[in-house]
Amino acid sequence: MELKIGKSDWIFLLLCVVLGIVAEESFFRAEIGISYLVFLIAFYGLFFYRYRGFSFSHQRFGYLVLICIWLLAAGYLINDNMFFYALNILVIPALVFFHLVLVTSQKNIRWNKPAFITYAISKLGGAIKYNFIFASFMGKFFKQGMDENKFQVWRKVMIGILISVPVLFVVLGLLMSADTQFEKIMGGIPQWFQLIDAEVVIRIIIVLFFTFSFFSFMQVLMRKQISVNIQDSGMQPFKMDSIITITVLVLINAVYVLFTIVQFKYFFSGTLQGDFTYAEYARKGFFELLFVTLINLTITIFVLTFVDRASCLIKKFTQFLLTMLVISSGVLLSSAFMRLSMYEDAYGYTFIRVMAHSFMIFLVVIFMYTFVKIWIENLSLFHFYFISSLLYYSVMNVVNVEQIIVSKNIERYEQSGKIDLYYLNSLSHTGIIGLIDLYEENPQLPGLKNILLERKSEANQSNVSWQSYNLKRTQANKALRKLHLE
Numbered sequence: 001m002e003l004k005i006g007k008s009d010w011i012f013l014l015l016c017v018v019l020g021i022v023a024e025e026s027f028f029r030a031e032i033g034i035s036y037l038v039f040l041i042a043f044y045g046l047f048f049y050r051y052r053g054f055s056f057s058h059q060r061f062g063y064l065v066l067i068c069i070w071l072l073a074a075g076y077l078i079n080d081n082m083f084f085y086a087l088n089i090l091v092i093p094a095l096v097f098f099h100l101v102l103v104t105s106q107k108n109i110r111w112n113k114p115a116f117i118t119y120a121i122s123k124l125g126g127a128i129k130y131n132f133i134f135a136s137f138m139g140k141f142f143k144q145g146m147d148e149n150k151f152q153v154w155r156k157v158m159i160g161i162l163i164s165v166p167v168l169f170v171v172l173g174l175l176m177s178a179d180t181q182f183e184k185i186m187g188g189i190p191q192w193f194q195l196i197d198a199e200v201v202i203r204i205i206i207v208l209f210f211t212f213s214f215f216s217f218m219q220v221l222m223r224k225q226i227s228v229n230i231q232d233s234g235m236q237p238f239k240m241d242s243i244i245t246i247t248v249l250v251l252i253n254a255v256y257v258l259f260t261i262v263q264f265k266y267f268f269s270g271t272l273q274g275d276f277t278y279a280e281y282a283r284k285g286f287f288e289l290l291f292v293t294l295i296n297l298t299i300t301i302f303v304l305t306f307v308d309r310a311s312c313l314i315k316k317f318t319q320f321l322l323t324m325l326v327i328s329s330g331v332l333l334s335s336a337f338m339r340l341s342m343y344e345d346a347y348g349y350t351f352i353r354v355m356a357h358s359f360m361i362f363l364v365v366i367f368m369y370t371f372v373k374i375w376i377e378n379l380s381l382f383h384f385y386f387i388s389s390l391l392y393y394s395v396m397n398v399v400n401v402e403q404i405i406v407s408k409n410i411e412r413y414e415q416s417g418k419i420d421l422y423y424l425n426s427l428s429h430t431g432i433i434g435l436i437d438l439y440e441e442n443p444q445l446p447g448l449k450n451i452l453l454e455r456k457s458e459a460n461q462s463n464v465s466w467q468s469y470n471l472k473r474t475q476a477n478k479a480l481r482k483l484h485l486e
Contacts, residue, residue: 020211035467075397130216249321256328289336349408406434429476
């Protein structure tokens, strides 16, 4: 591939250097907060500058993905949940990569088909290849006007230095062990290089990495689509025998019908058999029911996608069996939801339990769409699943889940007098705000004052950089400084 670099490309490279500096300042100086939004503003500002006049494709879906990206980044400013903090370090870059490939692709490429994955990977591979080609181009650029013999000499000197470094490392170590005087001399060498700051070198390397990552990727996206098979393969799709499938569905549904009868007999009626308490019964079966529900969803998707239903009678009977499977899954989800609610009443609300509740509500939406898909075949499962998953994840980031946890636990305390102060203290600054509110209403609560004294001391000593600015942290520290602990 012949590389041609024009004036606009050099200007763009210089802007990528600036963006690389912004990235290093945003992500490697302190804990991420408002800095993620600052970086995204700079990143998309450069992207739209580079692609001014470009005709984007898939714009409606692209705007949805872009909005979700900004919502996830805003989570670093609005909330400070460590689970989403860690997960979004991977999720946001993946969504940005997906978004850029999507809107710069050809209009005939369908993003909800497996061929799009191949297309996206080809762009990533092209960006890596572009860096090597650009490095070769820069070598030829600096070589211009230089004597060929001198260039080869310097080239071989650099290769010799690179080869010598590991050998010298081993030899010097052995010689220093053999002679104390030589060790003292070599030990003083680092003082000669005090002007060289290792941290500065590392930060320069990080800036260069970001610079050429942004530069190569956006340069490759601008190129015309080449040698990428974006159409679906002409291979015969895999099909599962309908009789085997019907047999499996009949047996599975029979088990679920029996289970449903048992559930309605005593669980949904509000009575329990045996020696189990509600909390013990809830803990005993929740994860099993949720796992079985996910198995049912997998079976339903598999049948809708791969089972041959050419015969009208077989088609109708399969639809009936799948409908029963979805309804049974609804019963399982209802049972799991009630079990988890009982467990929360007995032991309190935690992040995992509230997220499990939200995930079950999400599964209800998924199953409702799948139910419609059973009878209306031209609907796309992956299209809906991807968009709904993206929206669900974005909403859970924006909604302050920990605020729900704190409110529910305080409400439970008012009703039962039970509360886990140390768990609330282990949450982010939302938990601290909840403890402050709890102290103002119940200052006599054992252990609460000591927790807040420790937190107030930390707030008075905290010195947060601009990168880490977070609204919830600011609110909590302000409330702690104003709090009078008697």
